Amino acid sequence: MSDVSTAHEALIDWAGRTPDRGFLLQPVDRTLRATTFREAEDIARRMASALLALGLERGDNVAILSKNCAEWVLADFAISMAGLVSIPIYPTANADTVSYIIGHSEAKAMFVGKLDDPGGIATAVPDALETIAFPYPTIDCRHTWQGLLDAADPIAETNAPMVSDVMTILYTSGSTGRPKGVVTSYGAYDYACNATREFVQLGDDDRLLSYLPLSHVTERMALIGPAIYSGAAIYFVETLETFMDDLKAARPTLFGSVPRLWVKFQAGIHAKIPPGRLKLLLALPIVGGLVAKRIREGMGFEACKVFASGSAPISPHTLRWYRKLGIDISEGWGMSETSGLSAGNMPYEARRLGTIGVPVPGTEMKVSDEGEILIRSPGLFTEYYKNPELTAESFTERGFFHTGDKGEWDEKLNGFRITGRVKDIFKSAKGKYVVPVPIEARLSANPLLEQVCVIGSGLPAPVAVAVLSEGGRNLPRETVERRLSATLEETNARLESHERLSNVLLAADEWTPENELLTPTLKLRRDQLEARYQDLFIGGMSSTIAWERDA
Secondary structure, eight states, rough: OOOOHHHHHHHHHHHHHHHSEEEEEEETTEEEEEEEEOOOOHHHHHHHHHHHHTTOOTHHHHHHHEEHHHHHHHHHHHHHHOEEEEEEOOOOHHOOOOOHHHHHHTTTTTOOOOSOOHHHHTTSOTTTTEEESSSSSSOOOOOOOOHHHEEEESSOOOOOOOOOOOEEEEEEOTTTTTOOOEEEEEHHHHHHHHHHHHHHHHTTEEEEESSOOSSSSSSIIIIIHHHHHHEEEEEEEEEEETTTHHHHHOSSHHHHHOHHHHHHHHHHHHHSSHHHHHHHHHHHTTTTHHHHHHHHHHHTTTOOOOEEEEESSOOOOHHHHHTTTTTOOOEEEEEGGGGGEEOOOOOOGGTTTTTTTTOOTOOOOOHHHHHHEEEEOOOOOSSEOHHHHHHHHTOOTTOOEEEEEEEEETTTTEEEEOOOOOOGEEEEESEEEEHHHHHHHHHHSTTEEEEEEETTTTSSOOEEEEOHHHHHHTHHHHHHHHHHHHHHHHHHSOOOOGGGOOOOOEEEOOOOOOTBBTEEEEETTTHHHHHHHHHHTOOSSOSSEEEEEGG
């Protein structure tokens, strides 16, 4: 008998209690298709049976390569029901990464769905792999989703795992090299999802929009997993172009995003109402409240109770800007290795802006003598797949995990503050260490900048490379340079002498996962950014605000 509650058991329970309630809501050709709890259970049981009929055996690894959709979640249920292990792969991963993960995980089968470049990915799929196509345009597969369902009877007895059994292997987004396989048990998943559910107080009357990659721990274990246990409704996005319409249709009661997208939303608002005019309107009594309400409604947030940001640091300036709109964003923190959310500003407290708040119940966090955040919880991963040496190095003798994040405990605010990654800290030519994240946060207060990266290893002084926002790109060059010069001066005035920036370089191209300057979860690939831009600073620049296209 199982000694842990699983997601598929939660599904079966909700199917028994509220069989005809909408659970997974997927837009297809602009029509919203609702899968009820009863239908979801039947589909998952049939697909579990189909997987075993393909010759897969308990413990075999099954990959999922697709953008978010209802079938992604149903496939995950089926894999678990059959006693198999899921291997999520980022839908934006290139062919080399896909090939590596399939080979490293020794996956025996793979579900394939919505992809931006299915032709490029097809070359990474071995001929011997059992492939199953979700019902959307994708690569050629051996089997179709509906074909397998039609030929299968529902599995009678579902997998009843022990707490230590492996549920999934999460491959990290590879910001510092090859992705690592993070082995996660059923017990870790159960703890993480239910601790988060209680932390954010999710219930069966809540609605969520699933659009961040389900292959990432935040979406899967801090949003969708808790939603499954709580019986909440899960909506999906049809395409990037329909995102805002799908968001408005979902009217989520909980909405989580990543810093870069919160900045993009901000830029979209500024494109409709210039920053100066918006600031003036929000400051007016009564009018300010009406304007803020209209903006929230226009974004589909009129029913939203909880807003969240995670995956990377977000500027406190951005959080304060949203607060003026009545959008109180709680910053959360976690890792693949901690099974998602480990700390957060919950319940929301404005005084804690700039911190990640406090640990979720059952999790211990502390700061080492070296300033690194250490964590111990039931949600910790089991090991790095096929890498016992790295696994051993990652834990202290008392079972605390080395997160690699620099941080501090703010006694006054009663919250942890992340100050950067241990590996991100660099030494300038002056021989002093520079922590880039707080500097980037200060520069990001300027709405003209959408992306910022501070580098400087071996340079006489730190420098910043930045990508202009849409609003910045539409302004005259002289205006951009004048405003950024003022921001640079204000930033440097608050820094120690060895931290002060000598230049800001405005990049010619946006940073994306496709050009490998961002990870699939939109984190900076600092090593790639440094390799691309650092040589431009050697020998100095003639202008404090410089343009890559002039270099």
